[in-house]
Amino acid sequence: MTDSPPPLAVVTGGTRGIGLALSRRLIERGHRVVAAYAGDTAAAEKAEAEHPGRLTAVRMDVSDPDQVAGTAREILDGYGAPAVLVNNAGLNADRPFLELSDSDWRRVLDTNLSGPFWLTRAFAPAMLAAGGGQVVNIGATTGIRPRVNGANYCASKAGLLQLTKCLALELAPAIRVNCLIPGMINTDELRIRWRLDDPERLAATLDEIPSRRIGTPEDIADALEFITGPAGSYLNGQKLIIDGGQFMW
Template identity: 65%
Template sequence: MTARTAVVTGGTKGIGLAFSRRLARLGYRVVAVYRGDKASADELTAELPDRVEAVRADVSDPQEVATFAERVLAAYGAPHVLVNNAGRNIDGPFLTMGDDDWRQVLDTNLTGPFLLTRAFAPRMLELPDGASVVTVGATTAIRPRLNGVNYCASKAGLLHLTKCLALELAPHVRVNCLIPGMIDTEEMRVRYRVADPTARADLLAEIPQRRIGSPEEIADALEFLVGDGARYITGQKLIVDGGQFMW
């Protein structure tokens, strides 16, 4: 395992941070991609200096992705694991949504995974022991919500991108979509007003397990999907949500 590399986009905050930590503990050399928050990236590399390298790159920019991929391939070779986790959310009503808000979300959430996977897949296909790609989706890929036409469309597209990649890269590279439910991240706490007792109670009433999940529990699911226990699984969606959406 010491020679294996994992690339995690959005890998320095929230669920992505849990992914980077878990893969490092499993013995991978992790390249964590981030876009804006250098402080979080510095904290992660200080925590795991021998296991994690943080690299700034905009996954929606084809040239930046190409440059980043060349750097990784030259330094470490093909990654055994690619986690397309970086995401963007800009809410707004459809009738007033501007072109830029549409493009930014689609370019990050859908085009980004396409660009990253395209950059690495040819070399991943050459790995003698196979490789795994995990896209990080959302329940809104299946059930829409108000004021999220850009985000919902991007995640629905990502789910089908996952399936198409699984078909074309089989049997050597497995591709699956990991879909988190309500997970305890800063963004989720703000969006759903978890600090408000009434809002929290209403949220928990929708979840059969009556609790919010942890980033570590999503990392558990990632560990399964990239491990040998999932070697016969590809083109699937794994929903980890405490039973909130039983699809």
């Protein structure tokens, strides 16, 4: 009698930043992870080297439906249906509204909203046939509260929240679908975008967060562990905001 293979998790944007923390936590919880990445080959190779035999990096542009369909088929053929699908890949292309190009709009919407739609559509039939699973979408606080110069990003993340609810309705009870919403999380992108290396900027940001600290990728991994584990088994179609109390929605 042979041991059964570990359950599969697919994480988009899973080789760096928050996505890498999510991949690591799923590995710690006994999953084999296929981590999709868009273009940072060095980060992908490093992630694979850190987790030999447990993490496989695959290059995939989630904004391309044909590429999503082809890569999903390769994953299904090679590993079977995922028990967990994490739609984490995201893109910012901030501009004032009157300066947003068609490309700025489409690239962000296709990555942040259409990508999760295409991925879930590609995997859901096999997940249902295998008995079910979980989909976790990674949202953003700007999906609830708008910001200047982010009409495309805010619209994409607001749409992702509603997509989460629609999928939760249609795929229940076998597949649970929920959304994690990170607040200010300590990643390279956040530090650069918000200039948090400047002590005055950091102090002003902390003044807005009751917990008085910037979150870590591991905080989001903790939430993923909860929402995909036994303790979260009655959660479906929900948003879980991990922001230190900054917004309280």
